Amino acid sequence: MKKKTISVLLAAAMVIGTFAGCGSAPAKEAAPAEEAAPAEEAAPAEEAAPAEEAAPAEEAPAEEAAPEEAAAPALEGTVKVAAFEGGYGADMWTEVCKAFEASHPGVTVELTVDKKIEDVITPGMKAGDYPDVIHCATGREAGLTETLTKEKGLLPLTDVMEMTVPGEDVKVKDKIVPGFLDTLATNPYGDGVTYYAPMFYGPCGLFYDAGLLEEKGWTLPTTWDEMWELGEKAKAEGISLFTYPTTGYFDAFMYALLSSAGGPAFFDQCMTYSEGVWESEDARKVFDIVAKLAEYTEPTTVANANNESFTKNQQLILDDKAIFCPNGTWLPGEMADAPRGENFKWGFTAIPAVNAGGAGCSFCWFEQMWIPAAAENQDLAKEFVAYMYSDEAAAIFAGSNAIQPIVGIGESLEGDNKLFYSVYDTGATAVMGGFAATAPVEGTTMADALFETVNSIVSGDKTVDEWIAAVSEVSDKYRAAME
Numbered sequence: 001m002k003k004k005t006i007s008v009l010l011a012a013a014m015v016i017g018t019f020a021g022c023g024s025a026p027a028k029e030a031a032p033a034e035e036a037a038p039a040e041e042a043a044p045a046e047e048a049a050p051a052e053e054a055a056p057a058e059e060a061p062a063e064e065a066a067p068e069e070a071a072a073p074a075l076e077g078t079v080k081v082a083a084f085e086g087g088y089g090a091d092m093w094t095e096v097c098k099a100f101e102a103s104h105p106g107v108t109v110e111l112t113v114d115k116k117i118e119d120v121i122t123p124g125m126k127a128g129d130y131p132d133v134i135h136c137a138t139g140r141e142a143g144l145t146e147t148l149t150k151e152k153g154l155l156p157l158t159d160v161m162e163m164t165v166p167g168e169d170v171k172v173k174d175k176i177v178p179g180f181l182d183t184l185a186t187n188p189y190g191d192g193v194t195y196y197a198p199m200f201y202g203p204c205g206l207f208y209d210a211g212l213l214e215e216k217g218w219t220l221p222t223t224w225d226e227m228w229e230l231g232e233k234a235k236a237e238g239i240s241l242f243t244y245p246t247t248g249y250f251d252a253f254m255y256a257l258l259s260s261a262g263g264p265a266f267f268d269q270c271m272t273y274s275e276g277v278w279e280s281e282d283a284r285k286v287f288d289i290v291a292k293l294a295e296y297t298e299p300t301t302v303a304n305a306n307n308e309s310f311t312k313n314q315q316l317i318l319d320d321k322a323i324f325c326p327n328g329t330w331l332p333g334e335m336a337d338a339p340r341g342e343n344f345k346w347g348f349t350a351i352p353a354v355n356a357g358g359a360g361c362s363f364c365w366f367e368q369m370w371i372p373a374a375a376e377n378q379d380l381a382k383e384f385v386a387y388m389y390s391d392e393a394a395a396i397f398a399g400s401n402a403i404q405p406i407v408g409i410g411e412s413l414e415g416d417n418k419l420f421y422s423v424y425d426t427g428a429t430a431v432m433g434g435f436a437a438t439a440p441v442e443g444t445t446m447a448d449a450l451f452e453t454v455n456s457i458v459s460g461d462k463t464v465d466e467w468i469a470a471v472s473e474v475s476d477k478y479r480a481a482m483e
Contacts, residue, residue: 076106079380082131084117084140086367087330088200092400096393100384103167103392107380118142130372132381135199137367138185139434145196146437148372149188154195155371155378161194163386175389177201177405177424180366183432184271197385200397201366201405203423203430204252206324207331209317209340210347222360223352224289231296234323241296243322245310250290250451251434252363253326256351257286259431260361272436273479278472285354287464294458298322302455311335318344326351328365329420333401348420350428362428366405438481441474449474 083093090113097109114120117136122144124130138145148154161173161181173181180186180198187194213220216237221227231241244250259267262282269277277283298321304312314331316322318340325331332346350360369388371381387393394404395412403409403421410421424430435446449471456462 075104075380075383077377077380078108078110079133079377079384080110080112080131081133081135081384082112082117082121083135084137084367085113085115086200088397088400088402092397092402095399096388096396099392099396100387103387104383107383109384116142118144125372125374128374130374130376132375132377133369133371133384135367135369137199138188138196145368145370148370149195153373155373155375155381157194157197157371157382157385160197160382160385163382165390166383166387167390167392172386172389175406177407177409177430179430179432180405184436185366185433186368196368196370197388198405199367199369199388200402201364202329202403203362203364203420203428204256204326204328205348205350205362205423205428207317207327208324208347208349209320209344211341211343211345212320212323213347214345215343220347220349221352223356224354227352228292228296230323235296239320240298240316240322241324242293243298243301243313243316243325244305244454245313245325245327246305246307247451247454248447249326250454251447252328252365253351254286254290254450255363255434256361256431257289257354258283259429260351260358261285261354267431267433271433273438273475273482275476275479276472278468278475284468287468289354290454291457291464294454297458302458305455311338314338320344329401329417332416346416346419348423350423359427359429361431362423363431366432435478436482438478441477441481444474444477446471446474446478 081093081097083090085093093111093113097111101107101109112120112131117134118140119142121131121134122142134145136145138149161171161176163172164170165172165175168175176198180201181194184190186196186198188196212218216233218230218233219226221230227241234241244253255267258270262269262280266277266280266282270283298313298316301313301316301322304310311334313322314325314327314335315338317325318335318338320341350362353360369385371378371385375381389404389406391406394406394409397404398409398413398417401417403413403417410418410425413421453462453467453470457464457467
């Protein structure tokens, strides 16, 4: 099960105590200026002394220095890159590093890729030997990224966003899909400064059998009123409206609902445990929708909503026993060998709009790349990060189904990927972020209170009022842990 990729974003939106920037950053950024000093010395200052008339001669060296600065990106040396080997495999990292070397003569990439990358690099980091670039998302058990963030051990990437993508004529920030640089998942201190470069994104939403809807002549719902109408039609034919793999999949589902119900500001209030937010009218809409959806949920869902049997719930979609299932873009691959009807065809849609006239929402998870403040080769590191957003690098990653969040990427995709990654092109609003990090809270988590309780709502063991009260109580504890 690849649910772990969604959990990447559970803790991705980090608010780290105080909202101060990284004080060590300016000292590190001074390095290029120090390297430029020899270039000034190389300009024949001594030759200028014998001939004052040689004002042109002084101008000539100055003009010669300018190309030297312009050529600064043509760096030399070794850049050490450490990358997490996820479901996309390690080969794409090897290939992209070779391409970077080919486009940067004189540069060598020392690559380390591992499924437990933290275990591999942490001993060296404790001894002062840091990789120059690290691809390791928040939300992982080892918590390496969170630890470096809390210790103010990351290099700001604001200047990287202003760099021109290597080999192209567009700035990095203009290549990245709008919205990705305006979230706590890239600006962890909430100060507008980017420290995490967004990598490998995937939209989440509702998967269904498009062939079934075509066969029945049913229209894809875009509002919850339309969803309930479809539920009644399906019920009349012995088909359930909804199922879910496990309650863990309700993170992306409910994040999208919350944003649709109250907008981005309300979503941020929920993620930062604002007082009274869970008793609000907008929050109540979300709880009520899930409770009503429980009435249309396939009866065997709760029994199989666990890590051992979750694929049985996903199979319900392929067997046309349930219509919708919340999931991520890995689902078709995960169920590639599962049986299905002759007319089965994957469909994918955003979570329907909560309010009349509103837009549907799709939660988007993504991974992160960053530069340690203690990195030795920061200029090379920045060049490597900027290269991640080149068309060349994006094509290499896409070959392993790792999709970079760059403008127009959907146009280059085919098949199911084109369907999934065009969801934002067809009107859905992207939702990003997650619960703010706090000091540990003993005995409970927001995930347990908000998501795990769904099983009890579906089974009828708890009421919506009890659910809201429990979530509010836990949220209050987390708000206190932030202060």
